Amino acid sequence: MNLSYFIARRYFLSKKKKSFINVISIISMLVVAIGTMALVIVLSVFNGMEDLLRGLYSNVDSNLVVTPSSGKTFDYTPNLRDQISAIDEVTYITDVIEDNALIGYNNAKRVATVKGVAENFIDEGRLDNYLVFGELKLREDNVNYAIVGRGVQYDLSINPKNDFHTIQMYFPDEIKPGQLNPDKMYRLRNIMPGGVFAIEKSYDENLIYVPVSFAEELFNKKGQRSSLEVQLDTKADTRAVKEQLQQVLGADFRVLTNDEVHGGLYKVLSYEKFFVFLTFSVIIAIASINIFFSLNMLAIDKKKDVAILTAQGASSKLIRSIFLYEGCIVAFTGAFTGLFLGLAIVLLQQEFGLVTMGMQTAIMDAYPVKIEWADIFFTILCIIIVTLITAIQPAINAAKNVRLSELQ
Structure with missing residues (x-):
């Protein structure tokens, strides 16, 4: 110019x-x-x-998630837990078993995802900032409690302060040849409502946390798990630990980061x-x-x-x-x-x-x-x-x- x-x-x-x-x-x-x-x-x-x-x-999900390469569940053994615990950066291992079930409460019913988690899930504090009602507890005085998403609570009108109504959970049982009694075609377990959380719509409207032992009985999956949620030290390199964990567990398992879980x-x-x-x-x-x-x-x-x-x-x-x-x-x-x-x-x-x-x-x-x-x-x-x-x-x-x- x-x-x-x-x-x-x-x-x-x-x-x-x-x-x-x-x-x-x-x-x-x-x-x-x-x-x-x-x-x-x-x-x-x-x-x-x-x-x-x-x-x-x-905040809510774990840093790493271990899932089976094929199938929905795998056998959870002490040896498997020890292999993961041997990595220095690992702070918590939460074993999980989850599936969809029919949920009932005071004559109202709907389908939701029941997620059985180990009791150390509460100790991790992942739901501390998202509790809106009740208490964060899964088991107290040998009584099982459920932590329910706010959307599920609204749909079923669940009141954690009402001790007279329990949450009923129905799951299909193995049907034997010649079985005609409909009451024996499903498994029914009762659990007390403990608290209500509000995180995000996809969680609130679909998810219920229960003790992993309760979920084992409901789904008839004794000793089996759907996934393992691994929490790492705050200074840990997530990618590096993922690669190390994948080498330790081998081809039978997949190790996913939080971003990969929600990649879609x-x-x-x-x-x-x-x-x-x-x-x-x-x-x-x-x-x-x-x-x-x-x-x-x-x-x-x-x-x-x-x-x-x-x-x-x-x-x-x-x-x-x-x-x-x-x-x-x-x-x-x-x-x-x-x-x-x-x-x-x-x-x-x-x-x-x-x-x-x-x-x-x-x-x-x-x-x-x-x-x-x-x-x-x-x-x-x-x-x-x-x-x-x-x-x-x-x-x-x-x-x-x-x-x-x-x-x-």
Whole structure:
């Protein structure tokens, strides 16, 4: 960009005539600003939701989960436990057996996932921050207790303070040939409600924690487990311990990290985020079409001015640069205005929680947001590409007019 460019551009801008072209340029600038602002805000909300879910799952779920490579259960032996305990970074091993069962309470019934856990599960403190009613206990005075998700509690109207009603759990039993009595086609066990937790919808509406010994009897899986949940020291390298544990246990078991257990959900969130980015990019591209038309109209409107500049020695390259830079100024002014406003709104939401969830039962009072600079980079890159695509053709057309005037 040289001195002649500034002189030529000043010549164009010195004309104070307000025209329809100026109105289109201003509208284009505003639409680009609004689109950019909305894109920054929506991507920040997706980042905040993903960050929130990762935080929830890392608090409630274990660092590593050991499951059988084939089948639903495996034999849980002292030797297997000793192999895992031998790793220095391991702090807790919680043996788990879970399956779906029919849950009944005071004439109401529904299906839920019953998760039998060892009593050290309570000692780990994973549910300490999510108890909303009752007590965190699985067994007391030889009495078994269930810790129920809030969604299950609402559906069945479970009252942990009512000692007269127990929770009934039904599970299909092995049916012998010639068995006709329906009462012997299922196993029924009763358990007292102990507490109610509220973590996240998929947990709250489907999950009930019970003692592992109770689950063994209900599912008729004595000595078998569905998985082992392994908690590590806070300073441990999860990936390194996973590889070490996989070598120790061999091919009969799979060792998964917390992110791998919930990998499907994180993939869905990333796909949704990508398509949102794509949608708003298209909106910004549509707004940039106005820039395309306004520059074309400007090229037509300024034919005489272009001819005067050409007569004064301006080259076609200079004229092309003027129109190209004009398009970039309109687009980038709108984009950076929208970027500034979007970042300001996100920072205000982080600090003051301006937009609330509007629900008393929500995990957080306000919508979570998080700024990731990679999103800002790709947003700016998208705007640059779209702007160049929409501005380059009018600039070329204006340069063609210069060559035509030179030929005449």
